[in-house]
Amino acid sequence: MNLANMGHFASDIMSFIDKLSGYGADLAGGVTRLLYSPAWVQAQHELQAMMESSGLVTLFDDAGNLFGRLEGDDPADGVILTGSHIDTVRCGGKYDGAFGVGAGLIALSHLRAHHGKPKRTLEVVSFAEEEGSRFPLAYWGSGNVIGHYDVFHVPEVYDADGIGLADAMQAAGFGPGKKRPAKRTDIRTFIELHIEQGVILERERYTVGIVDGIVGQRRFTFEVKGEANHAGTTPMIWRRDALAGACEMIHSVETLAVAFGESTVATVGQLELSPNISNVIPGLAKFTLDSRHADKSKLEALCEAIVTRFQAIAADRDLELSTTEWMNAEPVLMNPELTQKLAQLCSSKGLRYRSLFSGAGHDAQMMQKVCKAAMLFVPSRNGVSHSHLEYTEPEALSAAIAVLIELLYDLAYR
Amino acid sequence: MNLANMGHFASDIMSFIDKLSGYGADLAGGVTRLLYSPAWVQAQHELQAMMESSGLVTLFDDAGNLFGRLEGDDPADGVILTGSHIDTVRCGGKYDGAFGVGAGLIALSHLRAHHGKPKRTLEVVSFAEEEGSRFPLAYWGSGNVIGHYDVFHVPEVYDADGIGLADAMQAAGFGPGKKRPAKRTDIRTFIELHIEQGVILERERYTVGIVDGIVGQRRFTFEVKGEANHAGTTPMIWRRDALAGACEMIHSVETLAVAFGESTVATVGQLELSPNISNVIPGLAKFTLDSRHADKSKLEALCEAIVTRFQAIAADRDLELSTTEWMNAEPVLMNPELTQKLAQLCSSKGLRYRSLFSGAGHDAQMMQKVCKAAMLFVPSRNGVSHSHLEYTEPEALSAAIAVLIELLYDLAYR
Numbered sequence: 001m002n003l004a005n006m007g008h009f010a011s012d013i014m015s016f017i018d019k020l021s022g023y024g025a026d027l028a029g030g031v032t033r034l035l036y037s038p039a040w041v042q043a044q045h046e047l048q049a050m051m052e053s054s055g056l057v058t059l060f061d062d063a064g065n066l067f068g069r070l071e072g073d074d075p076a077d078g079v080i081l082t083g084s085h086i087d088t089v090r091c092g093g094k095y096d097g098a099f100g101v102g103a104g105l106i107a108l109s110h111l112r113a114h115h116g117k118p119k120r121t122l123e124v125v126s127f128a129e130e131e132g133s134r135f136p137l138a139y140w141g142s143g144n145v146i147g148h149y150d151v152f153h154v155p156e157v158y159d160a161d162g163i164g165l166a167d168a169m170q171a172a173g174f175g176p177g178k179k180r181p182a183k184r185t186d187i188r189t190f191i192e193l194h195i196e197q198g199v200i201l202e203r204e205r206y207t208v209g210i211v212d213g214i215v216g217q218r219r220f221t222f223e224v225k226g227e228a229n230h231a232g233t234t235p236m237i238w239r240r241d242a243l244a245g246a247c248e249m250i251h252s253v254e255t256l257a258v259a260f261g262e263s264t265v266a267t268v269g270q271l272e273l274s275p276n277i278s279n280v281i282p283g284l285a286k287f288t289l290d291s292r293h294a295d296k297s298k299l300e301a302l303c304e305a306i307v308t309r310f311q312a313i314a315a316d317r318d319l320e321l322s323t324t325e326w327m328n329a330e331p332v333l334m335n336p337e338l339t340q341k342l343a344q345l346c347s348s349k350g351l352r353y354r355s356l357f358s359g360a361g362h363d364a365q366m367m368q369k370v371c372k373a374a375m376l377f378v379p380s381r382n383g384v385s386h387s388h389l390e391y392t393e394p395e396a397l398s399a400a401i402a403v404l405i406e407l408l409y410d411l412a413y414r
Numbered sequence: 415m416n417l418a419n420m421g422h423f424a425s426d427i428m429s430f431i432d433k434l435s436g437y438g439a440d441l442a443g444g445v446t447r448l449l450y451s452p453a454w455v456q457a458q459h460e461l462q463a464m465m466e467s468s469g470l471v472t473l474f475d476d477a478g479n480l481f482g483r484l485e486g487d488d489p490a491d492g493v494i495l496t497g498s499h500i501d502t503v504r505c506g507g508k509y510d511g512a513f514g515v516g517a518g519l520i521a522l523s524h525l526r527a528h529h530g531k532p533k534r535t536l537e538v539v540s541f542a543e544e545e546g547s548r549f550p551l552a553y554w555g556s557g558n559v560i561g562h563y564d565v566f567h568v569p570e571v572y573d574a575d576g577i578g579l580a581d582a583m584q585a586a587g588f589g590p591g592k593k594r595p596a597k598r599t600d601i602r603t604f605i606e607l608h609i610e611q612g613v614i615l616e617r618e619r620y621t622v623g624i625v626d627g628i629v630g631q632r633r634f635t636f637e638v639k640g641e642a643n644h645a646g647t648t649p650m651i652w653r654r655d656a657l658a659g660a661c662e663m664i665h666s667v668e669t670l671a672v673a674f675g676e677s678t679v680a681t682v683g684q685l686e687l688s689p690n691i692s693n694v695i696p697g698l699a700k701f702t703l704d705s706r707h708a709d710k711s712k713l714e715a716l717c718e719a720i721v722t723r724f725q726a727i728a729a730d731r732d733l734e735l736s737t738t739e740w741m742n743a744e745p746v747l748m749n750p751e752l753t754q755k756l757a758q759l760c761s762s763k764g765l766r767y768r769s770l771f772s773g774a775g776h777d778a779q780m781m782q783k784v785c786k787a788a789m790l791f792v793p794s795r796n797g798v799s800h801s802h803l804e805y806t807e808p809e810a811l812s813a814a815i816a817v818l819i820e821l822l823y824d825l826a827y828r
Contacts, residue, residue: 196647197644197646197647198644198646198647198648198649199647199648199649199652200647200649203652215646217646219692219693229797229798230611230612230773230774230797230799230800231679231681231683231704231706231773232611232612232629232631232679232704232706232772232773232774232775233610233611233612233613233614233772233773233774233797233799234612234613234679234773234797235612235613235614235676235679236668236671236672236678236679236680237672238613238617238797241668241681243664243682243683243685244664244665244668244682246661247660247661247662247664247665248661248665250657250658250661251658251661251662251665254650254655254658257650258650258651262649264650265645265646265648265649265650266650267645267655267692267693267694267695268657268658268696269645269657269687269690269691269692269693269694269695269696270687270690270691270692271657271685271687271690273683273684273685276683276684276685277683277684278633278681278683278684278702278704279633279681279683279704280681280683280800281681281683282682282683288692290645290646290692290693292645292646358646358647359644359645359646359647359648360644360646360647361646383643383644383647383648383652384643385644385647386644
């Protein structure tokens, strides 16, 4: 193989991304393609047509995941899978998910055209759902593939219009027995290309990032109860101001996260006050905490330090504090063999690359439970994602695809 | 006069308050009597009937203010007025406003029964509006009396249902030419009894408070603009977190207010975030500041210190700060002659009293622009107001009425 020209796949991937973004296009230039919506259904069928015209055998499973298969000489060797997800957040961007699907399709198409039938079977997947945007549950697509979810036992979750997941799935033409069973036991490897959704690669001028792992996440809701009172007639020293307490807490989150070192993030993104009137001292402040770290024990220590600090602040101010943890996802590691191979490939191509942890969740964290998984990131302009402003230089997309092709060649043809 | 028994008027005022609270009563035990609402109209007419059965001559003005008059020997001497307002906040208490109206009615009724016609004319008023609860404007009642507002030039303000003030006034049976012109030039004195709405009298175990003045108020809205970004993929050091900045600012408000000394209050009561999602760094935080002080120059210095501090925090964090001041009411002083007289009366009765500034606004601050004005406070249990939990001991209400009667006797009969 010779891929000296890194921009080789730039026009292919851009025309793929632009074409797909026509399904669910919004006026701002973004995309809304919620799970099982008409735009989503049309996009999956368009993808099916594209896969078939590239010479791949296509298959939908009961959950709506779409696979394009390039069968190898020995199907019993299992499957090398690449791809990403087809769904988007509301008013999302053109690259998130779509890039990984398009990269997989271009890679398999290129390999088939130039090298014919592989020794080991290659597949590209367009997972049904990853974002958790329509229903309050994420990784429905890859979750069905690994057997974490199951179309026969659909969680009772509803979208904003009160439509249940099972009904939405049926309406889109999927569900128990409609297509091939979703659970797979034949996948040996999963490679996912994705935009970084962060600023690290762009700021440090890397072309690609090799994902060492995906950070653990813990999310909490804190409720701080004080006493609502008259803003004019209550002396400062007699106040039990829930917002003043919450602000001291939130300020401490930042300080503690910085103290825990470079790869720690902790965010208060949501806050609600009651009664939320300009001339009334807030009696109640309710806010969320999203904390992430690549190291489980450090994440635990961070959360413990934060909660301990909150309790001290609440006690000092005679405020009641209640704590609810509603998410606890452990950090996961990508397969070291694959990440090393990716590093060698990047190196040999003279690409500027670095290793990094993903601060966002991805299908690869589900897939790594059942197979060797790896991820390759491309830079996101200004770190923006989930917005019509998402953008990555076509040359970076192309370089990542070139690396993917070499890796798949290595895994499937050698 | 002999009012040795301080509880003399307890049953009168409690039966008045309970009766009035039947108009606009809510299930929690509170009252909602918004300006010109049916409950408000019924309450004013009930009050008119009560005034007439106490031998007072009643008059409505065009704005809906209700007066009960006990004419003196020489009407040219002008009018000694007492009373308060009839409107309430949504789900307000039984005492706020109603106590002052009831106290005035009981006082005039008592004086007429025991002393007959006064030398100088006495009137009790039930002002149409003070709270600013239905429309975004306050003191509509007393404002019309002093000529600050005028039913011929109604401000274009609307309630939550989109009904304009002028239309609501017409629907309630008031408006230009409907009753007596609202503006008065014959009022020489105004005495208002009111609940404290704060905790000072209760905590320090005083029966009554003599109001030296009403604090100045300045209110602001601050908008802090940062950059909304992914909570998982944006390192702490590269964030422009609008909430983190706002929290540092709000924390500084408290510190500065305490540093400015005992009679300073500053409150952030309202805060809104955008996008307000748990896994997105807030890009925008918008919050109010309500700052009050009895001394105009100290209030100015406080606000300047706060804004300067905010600007420094915004600059440190690379956040944009925009500042809007939407209220600037100067502190006002009550009439020293009247406050001294009230102190003498309280003293001679052996009442535990203290002087204090009102942290809340009152009709007396409008009236003091055109006449001698004074206020007497009674304790509020737990400092609570604007709630069905409002409560004052009947003995304190009665003691304040006894003082009012002596003052009015002094002013009108001697």
